[in-house]
Amino acid sequence: MKKSNSNAIFDTIATVIAQKPSGTNAYTLTFECPEIAEAAQPIQFVNIAPVPLTAEGSPGPALDMLLRRPLGFSQVRPEQGRFDVIYQVVGRGTQAMADFKPGDRVRILGPLGMPLTADMIKAQTVILVGGGLGLPPLYDLAPELIKAGKEVIVIAGARAENLLIMDTQQCKLKRPLPDIGETTGFKPFVELGADCVITLDTPAEGFLSGLVTEPLNKYLEQDFDGGLEIIACGPPIMMKVIAQIARDRGVKCRLIMEARMGCGLGACQACVCKTTDGYKRVCTEGPVFDAEDIVWE
Amino acid sequence: MKKSNSNAIFDTIATVIAQKPSGTNAYTLTFECPEIAEAAQPIQFVNIAPVPLTAEGSPGPALDMLLRRPLGFSQVRPEQGRFDVIYQVVGRGTQAMADFKPGDRVRILGPLGMPLTADMIKAQTVILVGGGLGLPPLYDLAPELIKAGKEVIVIAGARAENLLIMDTQQCKLKRPLPDIGETTGFKPFVELGADCVITLDTPAEGFLSGLVTEPLNKYLEQDFDGGLEIIACGPPIMMKVIAQIARDRGVKCRLIMEARMGCGLGACQACVCKTTDGYKRVCTEGPVFDAEDIVWE
């Protein structure tokens, strides 16, 4: 990707350009918002009001849902002044967002959080592990890594085939797994040149089945001369297990953490996650944390 | 008009068919709702949720505006299962309603209030006085009166020409006013065969100017052999003055009163207006009251 190195954050009004279903109960939203699109860096996120402004710009009936919803960038196109987020409908806010229509104007805060850029990663190979909606932010990061000449392996987990949020295609693995030289991967990652495997809780033809930790463990048995790092994003339980695996194997691991947010700006101390150095703010010190530093509760 | 004589009230979901501007800052909304359209009688009204249901039928972000807004029927077409309301944007609720789009599903309660039907009116001539958005309910009543063979005179007041909520056309008065044999009237009333004069606060060519009380007083100097009755709907200050004029002249006068509502069903006692017999509920004993009975505060 990118672009201006300023740390500017904008609290501004973005325009909905498009909204498309991405699998079941999930959507890809495209916003036009040049300032944020230009400032955004990988793994950063935006906080999005779940109800659009009324025609007059007043929050309208949005008083009922005051907090903005944090969503990671799934793709940023600064040259178009646009970016995408992919989200799943899980509660009232994301449900309301599913009603967003092109032309809607939405109050939005970002880019938020500390970026994770290729130069911050020493290892030559990076395994990106995404569970469910943990995948989109990794898709924002992957091109950056590949551009920097790194080997990228994506392990994506989902509950079932109908929940997959991106298009799939056959992926001939450059680094095959035992018995698996070819499998179904996410098209966007495959096209970037990454290896991509998908494991499903509910088995389906052409996909691996089971937990993401199974292919992960198999990869970890291989040799990575240039060093290996794991970056994971997904449900806490998944990340906890991966953190343990990484620690056991002595592999560097970063986690993209979630927390309920108030201000998004580091002011309210709401969005904390427990670390060995006390509670840290996901919106400011995060969202990326060293797996070693996280204290699981 | 109508139709079933049942007193049924429905709390149901109506579908928005169309929304069109009616003058400045006012709209005509068409709903499809067969049960209410069939039960509605003149001068009754509906209480409308100002925010549509979400796709799933939950009130969505509507928790912020809990009370439904009372609006009079402006036209009911039972054979189509549809009815219209005309409303002005005055606050947050009507502002939100201006965002209603065809297909929106809206929770709606009605028909409410005691009907006023032609057989309840003894006089042969009825002067309908409508100030601003007091007009639509009178438009629902007029055909009924005309069908019953009554002479109908409409005096409509508005602040300025651009605020007129219905189309206008030339009206050759069957019962001319001094110096005025022809003037601009509202097309729907003229087409029904009623006399219609429009007075504006801000003078404009082709219209009378001044308060509605001026043409009213002039009419009241004429003879009405079959008896005369005034029915007025509009801002309280207008209705108070008309009540006084009617009392002075000994003319029967009914007023369509407004009040802030809770339940709409007579349960909460919120929507009262003061009468010589204590506080009465607009939603149940009203909205029509005998001008003699109203205690002005």
Place this chain on the structure above:
Amino acid sequence: MTENKKNDIAVTIAGIEMNTPLVMASGTFGYGFEVPRVADFRFEDVGAVVLKSVTLKPRTGNKPHRIAETPAGVLNSIGMQNPGVEYVAKYYFPMLKNLPTKFIANIAGESTDEYVEVARIIAESDAIEAIELNISCPNVKGGCAIGVNPQDAFALVSAVKAVCGKPVIVKLTPGVTDIKSIAESCIAAKADALSVGNTYTGMVIDTHTRRPVLGNNYGGLSGPAIRPLTVCNVHKVRQAIGDSAIPIIAFGGVSNASDAVEVMLAGASAVGVGTAVFTNAHICSEIADGLRAYLQSQNETNIADIVGTVKLN
């Protein structure tokens, strides 16, 4: 539903057998017959109706406006308009006889004597299962003063219990420093149940006219806005009085099945529904259906089993 013995959301509160735990709140459901005028109203989903507060003498009520909308809430100052207990007992109670739900009368007054006198009259009616003492109305003098003072509450409840054979429910005011101490004195005075929650005193001002929107200046805040406060008060009172003490009926801000479950998890055995009726006259049936679905999703068979089962963090 009434005939269906497997009805898993039926509850019994203070001896009153109710089809559902849903109690229509006083003042929002009139004298029981107004709201059910809507077509297809399902009375079987209503556990009980608490009638509009009655007083000894007729009251004209406050001047309008009597209601205002606030963010996720409603402010009201009806001012206890009612035709007096004799009129209500004579003309309204008989209309309730054959309706398939239970009725609770709610009484208010400016002195203990007044409460006692009204309770005595109501206690004679077959139509009424229990009496709710409104000691928490912000819209009338007297009632509120009793509701904020444990000694006064004790005296009032004792006096009413002495004349009234029917169960006595005390409706506590939530806007106090220590709701637990008042709850405890009501229990000491042998109250049969506690209604935890009522409106909170609030004010809305029209910035153009610089006048309060309500004719009475102040009013009582109800609706979803106050629900988190209700959940907390119910939990606090339940913790203070213990699980085996008298039942709690929660009032304040319940507008859907999830809200109803929340207050029950916090410790309420029944759930008041007030302002939500203004948004949907069928709300009680929607909530009842939602409660049934919740039980199924949680593999529970009886709604009573979830009462107070919140697990603290």
Place this chain on the structure above:
Amino acid sequence: MTENKKNDIAVTIAGIEMNTPLVMASGTFGYGFEVPRVADFRFEDVGAVVLKSVTLKPRTGNKPHRIAETPAGVLNSIGMQNPGVEYVAKYYFPMLKNLPTKFIANIAGESTDEYVEVARIIAESDAIEAIELNISCPNVKGGCAIGVNPQDAFALVSAVKAVCGKPVIVKLTPGVTDIKSIAESCIAAKADALSVGNTYTGMVIDTHTRRPVLGNNYGGLSGPAIRPLTVCNVHKVRQAIGDSAIPIIAFGGVSNASDAVEVMLAGASAVGVGTAVFTNAHICSEIADGLRAYLQSQNETNIADIVGTVKLN
């Protein structure tokens, strides 16, 4: 704006000259520098910033979740996470020096001694104009107990006043039976201003897990939901203490200019803005613009002239 002497929304509260009556509420605006990281932040529209509560010793705060959404409101239980007064005074206060607004420190503690000690340290800083005593935080033991008792409040305020040359503002808890008596004892103890309002104790339960959403189980309710209660409390306190008494800063539920006008008409000389910052970091500028427009629409030249001008019905 600061240079413009015709600035008609400037106010002076307890000797603090503020560009606007808008005060960023403690806990929602961090230590003053976080929110203004947003591009185009207009500090000139901020009358004053109340910093996050500090305590004598560092506090780790409560376990997550620390925030939950409620209808038109927010429930929080941050639990006073802060690095302690020494750290804050050493590292954060110097960052505030040249910013074009005024800063008020907010202190909390579990005993009078603790408050006094913190006040003494803060009183030494040039960056701070005044001290706000948080005697109303539902998320920490001690503070709240002081806030509900007039004698305790009197003792605390007197003790702090004795060691602190700067103006002392007392932030009252709204969830009490009689806020007026506490206000009066603070005035007797020579408080320089009253912050009327804070959060109300509430609870939200996840019905699926049956656990409270907040790690701390209970939290404090803020946001538009409570605004009618704030307006009422401000009006009650203003009526009780009289127009010529110390100024009131209103806290609770202000999210737009109309809300700000409402609390000022009710009797507040300045207006806290907290939760609304979460919805829009520029909210303060929007409200300031709205206040200027309001003055114009009402033919008033100075915002101070509208304070307490509500005309009761």
